[in-house]
Amino acid sequence: xxxxxxxxxxxxxxxxxxxxxxxxxxxxxxxxxxxxxxxxxxxxxxxxxxxxxxxxxxxxxxxxxxxxxxxxxxxxxxxxxxxxxxxxxxxxxxxxxxxxxxxxxxxxxxxxxxxxxxxxxxxxxxxxxxxxxxxxxxxxxxxxxxxxxxxxxxxxxxxxxxxxxxxxxxxxxxxxxxxxxxxxxxxxxxxxxxxxxxxxxxxxxxxxxxxx
Amino acid sequence: xxxxxxxxxxxxxxxxxxxxxxxxxxxxxxxxxxxxxxxxxxxxxxxxxxxxxxxxxxxxxxxxxxxxxxxxxxxxxxxxx
Numbered sequence: 343x344x345x346x347x348x349x350x351x352x353x354x355x356x357x358x359x360x361x362x363x364x365x366x367x368x369x370x371x372x373x374x375x376x377x378x379x380x381x382x383x384x385x386x387x388x389x390x391x392x393x394x395x396x397x398x399x400x401x402x403x404x405x406x407x408x409x410x411x412x413x414x415x416x417x418x419x420x421x422x423x424x425x426x427x428x429x430x431x432x433x434x435x436x437x438x439x440x441x442x443x444x445x446x447x448x449x450x451x452x453x454x455x456x457x458x459x460x461x462x463x464x465x466x467x468x469x470x471x472x473x474x475x476x477x478x479x480x481x482x483x484x485x486x487x488x489x490x491x492x493x494x495x496x497x498x499x500x501x502x503x504x505x506x507x508x509x510x511x512x513x514x515x516x517x518x519x520x521x522x523x524x525x526x527x528x529x530x531x532x533x534x535x536x537x538x539x540x541x542x543x544x545x546x547x548x549x550x551x552x553x554x
Numbered sequence: 555x556x557x558x559x560x561x562x563x564x565x566x567x568x569x570x571x572x573x574x575x576x577x578x579x580x581x582x583x584x585x586x587x588x589x590x591x592x593x594x595x596x597x598x599x600x601x602x603x604x605x606x607x608x609x610x611x612x613x614x615x616x617x618x619x620x621x622x623x624x625x626x627x628x629x630x631x632x633x634x635x
Contacts, residue, residue: 355587441583466583
């Protein structure tokens, strides 16, 4: 059985939105009969993460949370994965929305045996509508970003290659950019700039891989 | 060393964000969800976040320039020699 591990901290606006928008990833995993190891809220911590990696051996990791060039953080921005941990990620597909992580940590994971690393090599940005903050899934501004980036894990779960899934996500970012170019809404200029930024920050490192 | 950002870009981005609708927030990973007033403060301070916003603007302008050039090339090809 294919196994995926997902971390889901929700301690601030940004992680809370990612938490809610991950619902579509979980729904696809359930549909495809994938065993999902969910590390929600406080359970998104270093100890539980490594315990699950060692005992369940998932081959696909979705790491939500904040990041920097060398680290991915879990709940309350506690360090969860950092340079030096690459051995534990051998033969795994890693996807993260964490900022900057593709710059150094991602490269290092792939160089030391990770199948592939998909993430952002600069800060991930998105727009949200303040009036929808308590109902993130009804936030149409945020949807433009999450519908695009979610194409990556959803595509991989569906059985598409990691590279094709990234291409699909980039196509969706481009579609959203065209949509907002044509929009007369006051939010359009800000949406556009943020979408272009994310499109250019998204990278796939390592081999074209399949979730097996 | 990073290129210095010309003053005109700081002015341009400040003017842009002065028009940001009050209901909209810009979320920057690792920084938080920023309201218009907070964004304008970062631009005025010309700090790391302000610089990121200016770089976003420059990337947008580059894309528009590339598109314009591509349209021009297409039109020239249609018009012929």
